[in-house]
Amino acid sequence: MVLAIIGAILGAILGWLNAAKRDGNTADKLQYAVAYGIALLLVGYFIALFMAKSGI
Numbered sequence: 470m471v472l473a474i475i476g477a478i479l480g481a482i483l484g485w486l487n488a489a490k491r492d493g494n495t496a497d498k499l500q501y502a503v504a505y506g507i508a509l510l511l512v513g514y515f516i517a518l519f520m521a522k523s524g525i
Contacts, residue, residue: 472520476513481506
C-alpha cells in the first residue's frame with residue numbers, strides 16, 4: 470500500500486513538472502499531475518500486489 474501512495478505522489482510531482490516544462494497553465498499542470506499520479510498509483514499497486522503474492 471505504501472508503494473501505491475509513493476507512486477501517486479511521485480507521479481503527481483512528475484506530471485506537474487512535465488506540464489510546467491511545456492509551458493502549460495495551471496489547468497494543464499493539474500491535469501498532468503492527476504494523470505501521472507493515477508498511472509503511477511496503479512503501477513505501485515500492482516508492484517505491491519505482486520510482492521504480496523510472492524511473499525516478499
